[in-house]
Amino acid sequence: MKGKTAILEGSRAVAEAVRACRPDVISVYPITPQTHILEDLARFVSSGRLKSQFVRADSEFSAASIVYGASAAGARAYTASASQGLLLMNEVIYAMASTRLPVVLTAVNRAISAPITIQPDHQDTMSLRDTGALQIHVESMQEAYDAHVQSFRIAEDPEVLLPLLICMDGWVLSHSYEPVTVFPDEAISEFAGTFHPVQKLDPANPLTYGSYADQDVLMEYRYALMLAQEKAKEKICSVTKEYKDIFGHFDGDLIDTHCTEDAEIILVAMGSMVSTIRAAVDELRAEGRKVGLIKVRTFRPFPGEEIIKACGKAPLIAVLDKSLSVNTGGILATEVKASFYGNPVQPVILPFMAGLGGKEVNRRVIKEIVDIASRSGDKQGPRKDTVWMGLDHGFFN
Amino acid sequence: MDLLLGGVCKAGESKRLETGKWRSFRPVVDRNRCIKCGKCADLCPDSCMEIKEDGAEVNLYYCKGCLICMRECPVKAITKEVEEK
Amino acid sequence: MIVDREGEKEMTMQTEVKELHAPGHRACPGCGCAIAVKSILRETGPNTIVVSPTGCLETFTSPIRGSSWEVPWIHSLFENAPAIATGVLAGLNAKGNPDGTKVVVIGGDGGTYDIGMGSLSGMFERKDDILYICYDNEAYMNTGIQGSSATPLGVGTTTTPVTGNSFGKTVEKKDLVAIALAHGVPYVATASIANLADLKKKVRKGMDNPGPAFILMLTPCNVGWGYEPEETVELARKAVETGLFPIVEFEDGDLVSALKIRPVPVEEYLKPQKRYQHLFKNEKFTDVLEAIRKKAEDNIKKFDLV
Numbered sequence: 001m002k003g004k005t006a007i008l009e010g011s012r013a014v015a016e017a018v019r020a021c022r023p024d025v026i027s028v029y030p031i032t033p034q035t036h037i038l039e040d041l042a043r044f045v046s047s048g049r050l051k052s053q054f055v056r057a058d059s060e061f062s063a064a065s066i067v068y069g070a071s072a073a074g075a076r077a078y079t080a081s082a083s084q085g086l087l088l089m090n091e092v093i094y095a096m097a098s099t100r101l102p103v104v105l106t107a108v109n110r111a112i113s114a115p116i117t118i119q120p121d122h123q124d125t126m127s128l129r130d131t132g133a134l135q136i137h138v139e140s141m142q143e144a145y146d147a148h149v150q151s152f153r154i155a156e157d158p159e160v161l162l163p164l165l166i167c168m169d170g171w172v173l174s175h176s177y178e179p180v181t182v183f184p185d186e187a188i189s190e191f192a193g194t195f196h197p198v199q200k201l202d203p204a205n206p207l208t209y210g211s212y213a214d215q216d217v218l219m220e221y222r223y224a225l226m227l228a229q230e231k232a233k234e235k236i237c238s239v240t241k242e243y244k245d246i247f248g249h250f251d252g253d254l255i256d257t258h259c260t261e262d263a264e265i266i267l268v269a270m271g272s273m274v275s276t277i278r279a280a281v282d283e284l285r286a287e288g289r290k291v292g293l294i295k296v297r298t299f300r301p302f303p304g305e306e307i308i309k310a311c312g313k314a315p316l317i318a319v320l321d322k323s324l325s326v327n328t329g330g331i332l333a334t335e336v337k338a339s340f341y342g343n344p345v346q347p348v349i350l351p352f353m354a355g356l357g358g359k360e361v362n363r364r365v366i367k368e369i370v371d372i373a374s375r376s377g378d379k380q381g382p383r384k385d386t387v388w389m390g391l392d393h394g395f396f397n
Numbered sequence: 398m399d400l401l402l403g404g405v406c407k408a409g410e411s412k413r414l415e416t417g418k419w420r421s422f423r424p425v426v427d428r429n430r431c432i433k434c435g436k437c438a439d440l441c442p443d444s445c446m447e448i449k450e451d452g453a454e455v456n457l458y459y460c461k462g463c464l465i466c467m468r469e470c471p472v473k474a475i476t477k478e479v480e481e482k
Numbered sequence: 483m484i485v486d487r488e489g490e491k492e493m494t495m496q497t498e499v500k501e502l503h504a505p506g507h508r509a510c511p512g513c514g515c516a517i518a519v520k521s522i523l524r525e526t527g528p529n530t531i532v533v534s535p536t537g538c539l540e541t542f543t544s545p546i547r548g549s550s551w552e553v554p555w556i557h558s559l560f561e562n563a564p565a566i567a568t569g570v571l572a573g574l575n576a577k578g579n580p581d582g583t584k585v586v587v588i589g590g591d592g593g594t595y596d597i598g599m600g601s602l603s604g605m606f607e608r609k610d611d612i613l614y615i616c617y618d619n620e621a622y623m624n625t626g627i628q629g630s631s632a633t634p635l636g637v638g639t640t641t642t643p644v645t646g647n648s649f650g651k652t653v654e655k656k657d658l659v660a661i662a663l664a665h666g667v668p669y670v671a672t673a674s675i676a677n678l679a680d681l682k683k684k685v686r687k688g689m690d691n692p693g694p695a696f697i698l699m700l701t702p703c704n705v706g707w708g709y710e711p712e713e714t715v716e717l718a719r720k721a722v723e724t725g726l727f728p729i730v731e732f733e734d735g736d737l738v739s740a741l742k743i744r745p746v747p748v749e750e751y752l753k754p755q756k757r758y759q760h761l762f763k764n765e766k767f768t769d770v771l772e773a774i775r776k777k778a779e780d781n782i783k784k785f786d787l788v
């Protein structure tokens with residue numbers, strides 16, 4: 001299908017997609033850099049272009065709770081937040097996932113205090129990784145648009161029924177402009193379908209939501225989340241494929257790869273950094289260096305097997321992280337390493353901390369990472385400790 | 398599995414729990430005194446009092462023996478007895 | 483017919499009583515909150531979705547495979563019942579709410595006066611069409627009788643302990659009715675399990691009133707207050723008769739009714755309760771008793787109760 005290409009702000013691209021998916025209920029609370037999305041949606045609703053219930057919330061905790069209640073009542077529900085707001089939602093998102101409420105949430109990634117900052121990194125959504133919610137990380141405004149169009153179908157699938165976070169880096173993706181192809185609302189609405197809940201709050205069939213568990217069932221409900229995330233893998237693959245068939249765009253399903261086939265060094269990363277790496281890989285390839293890229297698109301469900309497969313026989317994997325688990329290192333790197341445990345092919349996996357708190361990651365930095373990684377065979381080369389890119393060592397003297 | 402998705406449960410399944418086992422006193426209704434005003438039925442936290450033709454009847458399957466009925470009966474038609482276990 | 487837990491025995495329901503809050507719930511014997519809930523639901527009828535925060539009510543009504551709710555009911559967390567209610571209502575309204583289903587919150591004092599206050603304030607300010615009923619047992623009972631901002635002056639709880647010179651809670655409870663009124667809530671009332679006809683009338687008004695409505699109920703708790711289970715309704719009545727818990731009603735900010743009383747001394751309410759015992763045992767605490775007496779007198783004057 002042919003769309004219309006326009007120069008759009010990333011937030012606007014998201015709002016366009018959300019509008020066309022026609023959520024029944026939207027509830028949001030302002031936080032930089034998510035605000036443009038909610039402002040666009042508020043305008044759509046007040047001008048009548050979108051017929052949603054738009055609820056101003058008194059906090060992110062309430063915003064998440066409002067969409068929780070709406071979803072339990074059988075409505076398609078949407079919210080968005082960032083950083084401190086996402087942390088405030090943490091408790092609600094746990095309950096939302098376990099109660100199997102398929103809310104879609106745009107997480108505009110921003111670092112966590114202190115010091116307070118509005119710079120982007122992935123610490124906020126990483127703090128939600130164990131909630132049971134799905135996480136899709138996008139690399140461009142176009143992918144942000146595409147992923148939102150796909151999101152409700154995935155989350156609301158009767159075999160999935162989980163909250164879904166579309167994660168996009170603050171500023172780089174939310175506030176920058178890029179050509180984005182958008183499709184007619186009717187086509188998107190048709191693709192997104194409507195929510196058919198398997199159960200809901202309904203006086204005709206009075207169910208009890210949020211019941212109290214003894215030791216006999218809590219583990220079972222957590223395990224059910226494991227199964228649902230496995231189902232989500234299939235669903236994400238089928239929905240992204242269908243989207244490609246209809247709209248001609250494909251941004252990857254669980255992962256996306258670039259120049260991995262014969263690569264000797266493979267960089268693994270998430271979010272907007274992936275676009276930078278893509279460009280750097282092309283330049284390095286032109287110089288004859290065998291470098292490749294794996295974009296981790298779904299951090300939850302985690303595509304461990306897909307990553308291993310895409311790595312093939314590559315001897316060196318460099319994982320770039322924008323989040324930190326203090327005292328153990330980059331979170332993506334830790335999960336990649338865990339995936340390789342017991343695998344017959346054992347590449348050297350090198351963790352890099354790059355872009356924490358918005359620290360610049362440009363092509364030069366990427367090439368530096370490749371250079372450092374390729375020295376890992378040397379005596380002085382890196383072994384397994386995290387390499388902190390751009391860290392000011394003078395700071396600690 | 399008898400359980401629904403996401404910790405959701407069916408309505409009214411509490412009715413199989415025999416809370417009457419908790420009782421240490423049992424209310425006894427003197428049907429000759431009972432004026433069938435329904436006060437005990439309204440105030441029973443466990444909905445154990447039913448007003449029948451000839452007066453209030455205690456549902457001992459659920460009655461926890463709180464004795465609010467005894468205390469609130471306007472004509473003192475309810476007394477207590479120690480529960481024999 | 484319900485199959486029991488192990489699926490071995492089959493058990494028929496033991497009651498014909500069609501209460502919307504079913505028996506077999508796990509409240510302590512004589513729980514005031516359980517009386518309130520049953521009475522509230524008798525008035526709301528089945529076309530109601532109830533929301534509750536975490537607390538005794540949630541715990542004793544919703545064990546897995548043992549729910550006592552016969553209306554749709556949702557609990558999510560401790561601090562968000564008003565927001566959940568707003569969301570449920572928005573979800574209903576998004577589909578036009580053809581059956582006119584109502585949303586009612588029933589929550590404890592901790593979930594209302596304290597941790598849910600921000601969320602409640604948001605619900606009031608948005609003028610969401612929700613009836614919020616707080617069952618106030620004046621402490622965090624479910625976690626073992628800790629003091630809340632609804633715990634009155636002079637009350638001993640596990641976090642406002644009575645030891646030597648300390649006489650329990652040192653400050654007065656929050657005035658939640660005034661807080662609701664300050665939000666411009668169009669229907670605000672207090673009600674008691676000792677006056678069910680009045681409670682029902684108020685629940686009906688709260689349901690019919692467009693926009694938010696707030697009803698505060700004092701629901702004695704024998705475990706947390708320290709009295710015999712049979713005294714629950716009696717104490718609820720004494721709270722009213724002393725003037726400590728005035729039964730009032732406001733429409734659009736105006737006081738439209740106040741239940742007249744023939745005042746009885748506050749001691750009649752305080753003395754049967756363990757949580758106030760120290761005030762009678764120690765001369766040092768007579769000024770606390772005096773402050774409680776004054777509170778009752780102030781209420782009587784303020785609302786013209788006599």
Ligand SMILES: Cc1ncc(C[n+]2csc(CCOP(=O)(O)OP(=O)(O)O)c2C)c(N)n1
Pocket residue numbers: 536537538539560561589590591592593594619621622623624625630
């Ligand atoms: C965020 C959070 N903090 C604390 C608790 C622990 N907690 C559960 S119930 C409860 C007390 C509830 O008190 P109240 O609202 O007065 O209801 P009651 O139990 O007295 O009926 C507390 C403190 C919790 N579940 N969640």
Ligand code: SF4
Pocket residue numbers: 508509510511512513514515516538539542619623624702703704705706
């Ligand atoms: S502790 Fe009090 S409020 Fe809680 S169930 Fe028991 S009597 Fe009711």
Ligand SMILES: [Mg+2]
Pocket residue numbers: 590591592618619620621622623
């Ligand atoms: Mg309480």
